[in-house]
Amino acid sequence: MEDDLLPGASTGPNNTDEPGWWASSDGGETVHLAVRCVMTSVYILIVTVGLLGNVTLVKIFITNSAMRSVPNIFISSLAVGDLLLLLTCVPVDAFRYFSEEWVFGEAACKLIPAIQLTSVGVSVFTLTALSADRYKAIVNPMDIQTSSAVFWTCLKAVSIWLLSILLAVPEAVFSQVVSMQGHRDNMNVSFVNCVPYPLSDPMHPKIHSVMIFLVYFLIPLAIISVYYYHIARTLIRSAHDMPGEISDHSRRQMETRKRLAKIVLVFVGLFALCWFPNHVLYMYRSFHYQQMDLSLAHLVVTLVARVLSFSSSCVNPFALYLLSESFRRHFNSQLRCGRGPRPQRQASYLHSTSHIRLTSVKKTAPAAPAANGSHRQEVAL
Template sequence: MDDEFLSNLSPTPPGDPEALTPNSTLEPGWWGSSDGGETAHFVLRCVMTSAYILIITVGLLGNITLVKIFITNSAMRSVPNIFISSLAAGDLLLLVTCVPVDAFRFFSEEWVFGEAACKLIPVIQLTSVGVSVFTLTALSADRYKAIVNPMDIQTSSAVFWTCLKAVSIWLLSVLLAVPEAIFSQVVSIYSSIDLDNMNVTFVNCVPYPLSNEMHPKIHSVMIFLVYFLIPLTIISVYYYHIARTLIKSAHDMPGEVSEHTKRQMETRKRLAKIVLVFVGLFALCWFPNHVLYMYRSFHYHQMDLSLAHLIITLVARVLSFSSSCVNPFALYLLSESFRRHFNSQLRCGRGARPERQPSYMHSTSHIRLTSIKKTVPTAVVVAPAANGNPNKQEVAL
């Protein structure tokens, strides 16, 4: 989705004989000498390799355990959890493909994976990002419906339609990533650096044609709009209405409210909070990378060889890939039910408590859909599930 496969040297478009000019002065103390350069390369390689290994290990452990919990525990198979499982699957795809390839950049300045991988890897990365942000949008819509319009009864086919939505999100993400496969190409790049009159020629994978300098600008802006700004704007609208409904319901709630209604409201607010944390983590992790990519795309013929730019680049890369491993641990901290199952899976605790305990049953699987807008606490609607039991949509976490 970005210039992760480009080196810090911007490519010179074909037919342009002029060498690229750095847009800031290189600090001679840290990179100018050969000894300093070798030391810096070694430290950088060790630090980034360690960071990427940590991201892959933690991400695989968290996401695989999350998916396993939702698959093996029938009580956890709810509408929100289907979306969260899809989110974890997208993160796993990114962790096992794009992260190792990106880590290899610190051992070779050239693209060594061939033309096929040059077209496939950007598609996988963009698909994963699309699955993440579009699924978060769908989750926000689901929380909006549960809180703002709770009287909309869930039908017995709710799980089926949710699975269909999740599959549709994957198909949409793949289709939007197809242009990456069409336009990505392996090219030979020639650059001249005003540092001991050194000329550099290397092979690299670029995500757009080099024939027009508008291509990188259009590419970066479209990526930012489709995969960041527009979805987060939609999510913000959903959460604005959710917050307004919760505030209004708190004022309109009668003095005497049943314990069941209070538990139901707390469950819905907790689920909305979890989704909001997911959205916030996604925005925090990907925003620096989007900004950096647009900066480079609009300064296509320049190089920034400063230490500050290098540090910002590395932090942006680590943050963007960290987004694939933070959700399971955010869920672990926010959801007692998930934490219990997670500890049981890892054999770190005493295992899950029996689901027949009254406190657990009343707080999760037997929650009924009562409108929080109603002022009469006895107005209760039970949504039937496929097996005739009460609806389990709010069992989510």
């Protein structure tokens, strides 16, 4: 049964939070019932909120042509990946609180870990691409060609999905249903479980956890950090190099560029916060998989890590709602079932401070950005 909620991290030999473990201690049945009720309720809330937010986000970007921009294409792809996780992996993981064994068969054992890994791959690789896009838009926007930017962005988004699926193939290949030993009422019992790697070699879980941590967390965040270092340095330098008297339009452009970069940075921060506990927990279990941690602290950390990881699939739309005025306006319109003067809203939106033409923030004359229309990229966020 899925144990670490990390992509492909199925239950290993150190399965300490199965219902059988709770039942083996004093008051274990009560703890089991409480955890079942609380976690099921939390999962239902996560799925409901995640579906509402991500479906609405995708619908906004599909139905509003003004919102089809480079960053919004990436954000839509991010939302689709989150929906994939919410609709497949969350229900399966929730079922683990009602059954001690893996009951979904060999095919699901191979498919579910691969879907988990694909979803997280889409998330972290898309965030890396978004950071690269913000770097290019702010540090060197003259490289962006308006006529082909959307096409190339769609191609990048598709490539990210293909790469994520390809990297998840080993999960489907090596995941298997096996019979494992556990404890219940101070007795050894066997149960059927789904594991992502052969149990014959003790190095497999260690290599698996380290590679997952590097490829899906540490390396992408390191690349993103480099991009944002250059973004911050450019913005700070531009603030000093800007002429004393600049137009209100140029000032609004500068503020919008900062706001767009801030939105992506918030997405990255939320992803890191939500997934870091699971990566640490999975590596801890992989390096101590022959030992059983029966402490209450380990149980609490495990449950919190699960909730945080799945929460990462529903927080982005609401972070965008808080940070983007234009998205908030469209979101509210969708919640009102489309009632209201939508065409007028789009027209006013086109003249709002959130609809910008990205230009270089390097030292330049105030009138220069408007002089060269061939290198503008309009961003709706």
